[in-house]
Amino acid sequence: MNKSRKVGKYEVGWVVGEGTFAKVKFARNCETGEGVAMKILAKSSILKHRMVDQIKREISIMKIVRHPNIVRLHEVLAGRAKIFIILEFVTGGELFDKIVHQGKLPENESRKYFQQLVDAVAHCHSKGVYHRDLKPENLLLDAYGNLKVSDFGLSALPLQGDGLLRTTCGTPNYVAPEVLGDQGYDGAAADIWSCGVILYVLMAGYLPFDETNLYTLYSKITAAEFSCPYWFSPEANKLIHKILDPNPKTRIRIDVIRNDPWFKKKYAPVKYREDEEVSLDDVRAVFEDIEDQYIPERSEIKDGGPLLMNAFEMITLSQGLNLSALFDRRQDYVNRQTRFVSRKPAQVIISNVEAVAESMSLKVHTRNYKTRLEGISANRMGQFAVVLEVYEVGPSLFMVDVRKAAGDTLEYHKFYKNFCAKLKDIIWNPKEGKDSSNLLRTRAC
Structure with a gap:
């Protein structure tokens, strides 16, 4: 099932990052039109792993340290089962x-x-x-x-x-x-x-x-x-x-x-308000009485298929209004978050992804056109995991978003190149009008 939802005044979009305890999605402030990053944490997971104090400390610290060279935390919201941390959306990557x-x-x-x-x-x-x-x-x-x-x-x-x-x-x-x-x-x-x-x-x-x-x-x-x-x-x-x-x-x-x-040399200290007042009231409210701070999550259900990506998301995803970055084959670098385009049906894309992953001895978990691949890192010092999600961006046109979920980033770069080489039959090159090994790449969000 396809879902597009709102959390309070924010329209929630695609996933831009994923970790062990949290997921980060792009969201848009419906009142101002501003893009933000929404970090989503399941309350049950926080309680299970006894991370309440750590998460509360992290949120409080990010509100205290307001500086132009620090990612800004705008506010914190609470749902019945989740906590939503609203952060500055930084577009230039790592x-x-x-x-x-x-x-x-x-x-x-x-x-x-x-x-x-x-x-x-x-x-x-x-x-x-x-x-x-x-x-x-x-x-x-x-x-x-x-x-x-x-x-x-x-x-x-x-x-x-x-x-x-x-x-x-x-x-x-x-x-x-x-x-x-x-x-x-x-x-x-x-x-x-x-x-x-x-x-x-x-x-x-x-x-x-x-x-x-x-x-x-x-x-x-x-x-x-x-x-x-x-x-x-x-x-x-x-x-x-x-x-x-x-x-x-x-x-x-x-x-x-x-x-x-x-x-x-050429040092120009950034100017900012050092006396800016910071309130931690929303943090206290979220952690002290989460039920009373319920923010309705409204879901709009669509029939079957992968998630639809609307025009607003496409524009924001492709670095402002310059859509050429989505299909410019000259962008020959791979970032932490990477994407490719396919003309194949969504189910065919998933089947190919699963087959390639299994041939690489990776564990595969697929649900609703979203696949998680897991294995052991190359140095055998920890877990390596990648998440792929299929989006429909037009008639018979699909974008596959690939992102690192766990492990070393440099190892992810090597994995991505190798993985996409094995998927060359389903990757589409819009300039040639046919499937090829040309990749769609954008900056990490």
């Missing part, structure tokens, strides 16, 4: 995708992103918030190329007493050495280390610490065993070594970074 496509970035461009990252992190720290999972996959780009920090799921507020944090968390390649110990660590210093790793990756195109064996990786991180490539300027090299200091007590602080000559 910084990670830019690195994968482009490789190392020019020093001036890397510095610009680093300046924006440091400003955002400094703002968080001024509010007593520590992100603890800073990495390119959690840094988004808006339509103007400005950086936006996202995903505060592992963020923390300082504890009472010595003010040190003790939970070991984050992504191994970006985590500070002191976080790996059990003596407690300063959240600000740990975030600064992660910023240094990100700057290195931007300028080098690869990680300073990258080992498949975790013991070897942690040993190199603890010893800060790395070297900068020859194309780094002496000034950048010097700053990175001050940031990637394994001793958190002597590691450079954010205020000193901001006064560094290399950092200050």
Whole structure:
């Protein structure tokens, strides 16, 4: 059955992301016409996994840290069974995708992103918030190329007493050495280390610490065993070594970074209202009395077939009003969220997807023209999962949305290319007017 629904004043559209506990959909504010990202969490799942306090903390923190270089949280709504977090819709994709496509970035461009990252992190720290999972996959780009920090799921507020944090968390390649110990660590210093790793990756195109064996990786991180490539300027090299200091007590602080000559080149601090009032009333209402805050979910049922994508969704999906991006074969890069077009019937598309997935030894789960593929990651360190969903965009014209649900993003890039090569008989090339291996690709949302 096809469903198009509204949640409060928002018209809900397609899925733009999916994780273990939440799904993110594009939605439109019917009062203003503004596009937003709607993060949807099932109340039952939150309760089952005892994540109420963590989700409440994440939402509260995102409302507190309002800054132009941080993804903005607009409001929180509650349904009978779900919680809806309304976020700024960022259209430029992940910084990670830019690195994968482009490789190392020019020093001036890397510095610009680093300046924006440091400003955002400094703002968080001024509010007593520590992100603890800073990495390119959690840094988004808006339509103007400005950086936006996202995903505060592992963020923390300082504890009472010595003010040190003790939970070991984050992504191994970006985590500070002191976080790996059990003596407690300063959240600000740990975030600064992660910023240094990100700057290195931007300028080098690869990680300073990258080992498949975790013991070897942690040993190199603890010893800060790395070297900068020859194309780094002496000034950048010097700053990175001050940031990637394994001793958190002597590691450079954010205020000193901001006064560094290399950092200050073409530095233009963003202007924003620092005294903006923030209310957490909606957060309290959602978690304290969810039933009283019921927001009606109105579903319009259509007969059979895959979901229909209307003109508004097509335009928004294709980066503004430029529809050529949907069918331009010159866009030869693959992002985290990827799509292709087919002229085959929806059921044929699903059957081919299932057959190819099974030939790749992946587990297949299909329901209502939506298929989830699951397997073990290449390094056998966790689960790898992909979700494909079929949309009808015109008479006998279908778009297949493919997105990573779990696992490493770089591994997803490799999987996508291989998977689509096996589906070449059903992928349509609009310029040639027949099925071919040409892919439809758009930016990650």
